[in-house]
Amino acid sequence: KAGVTQTPRYLIKTRGQQVTLSCSPISGHRSVSWYQQTPGQGLQFLFEYFSETQRNKGNFPGRFSGRQFSNSRSEMNVSTLELGDSALYLCASALSGVHNEQFFGPGTRLTVL
Amino acid sequence: GQQVMQIPQYQHVQEGEDFTTYCNSSTTLSNIQWYKQRPGGHPVFLIQLVKSGEVKKQKRLTFQFGEAKKNSSLHITATQTTDVGTYFCAGYILTGGGNKLTFGTGTQLKVEL
Numbered sequence: 699k700a701g702v703t704q705t706p707r708y709l710i711k712t713r714g715q716q717v718t719l720s721c722s723p724i725s726g727h728r729s730v731s732w733y734q735q736t737p738g739q740g741l742q743f744l745f746e747y748f749s750e751t752q753r754n755k756g757n758f759p760g761r762f763s764g765r766q767f768s769n770s771r772s773e774m775n776v777s778t779l780e781l782g783d784s785a786l787y788l789c790a791s792a793l794s795g796v797h798n799e800q801f802f803g804p805g806t807r808l809t810v811l
Numbered sequence: 812g813q814q815v816m817q818i819p820q821y822q823h824v825q826e827g828e829d830f831t832t833y834c835n836s837s838t839t840l841s842n843i844q845w846y847k848q849r850p851g852g853h854p855v856f857l858i859q860l861v862k863s864g865e866v867k868k869q870k871r872l873t874f875q876f877g878e879a880k881k882n883s884s885l886h887i888t889a890t891q892t893t894d895v896g897t898y899f900c901a902g903y904i905l906t907g908g909g910n911k912l913t914f915g916t917g918t919q920l921k922v923e924l
Contacts, residue, residue: 731912733914740899740914740915740916740917741854741899741901741914741917742914743911743912743913743914746911754910754911755911756911788853788854790854797841797842797859797861797903799844799856799859800844800846800854800856800901800912801856802853802854802855803853804852804853805853
């Protein structure tokens with residue numbers, strides 16, 4: 699079965715712009731979580747969506763938002779980009795999310811100039 | 812701030828030596844998961860421990876969950892070059908934003924021939 703896919707794989711933006719990242723979970727998985735990975739802060743949880751509803755949220759500013767569609771595909775959006783938003787953004791899907799193993803996608807490498 | 816810490820941050824071993832990484836949480840975890848991330852890759856699920864004092868083995872890897880469910884360890888016997896990567900523990904912590912999977916700071920393992 700196909701794994702988690704993320705698009706685009708690489709992105710370069712400038713400060714102040716906004717960006718939308720996309721994630722397609724494994725077929726049948728209803729939970730999608732997003733993480734930010736940086737060398738300094740490690741893997742930080744952004745939010746989790748289940749059945750089109752945000753179920754859990756991390757400690758990120760409101761510039762970071764997301765949504766999930768009826769086919770479980772998810773998007774995350776970052777507005778008014780800052781240099782510190784440069785990171786690898788990872789999406790992970792799970793069957794139901796609660797205490798299930800997470801299947802990670804390859805990530806989107808975002809560089810903000 | 813980070814509620815799940817791992818030590819050591821880095822470990823450099825000769826092939827054939829053993830390796831252990833320790834994971835400590837400031838709060839009780841309902842379960843603990845372990846992931847491995849190869850250089851340039853994404854985290855891949857290794858195992859989940861649920862019961863207090865639980866020990867699980869996968870070939871050369873031994874995973875333990877502490878009696879108080881606040882700490883865990885991963886031990887690799889006779890490391891090989893294929894073990895290179897960063898090992899993360901992750902546990903579910905109940906916060907104001909819900910029940911979120913919190914990743915540890917990670918231990919980067921390098922194996923020399």
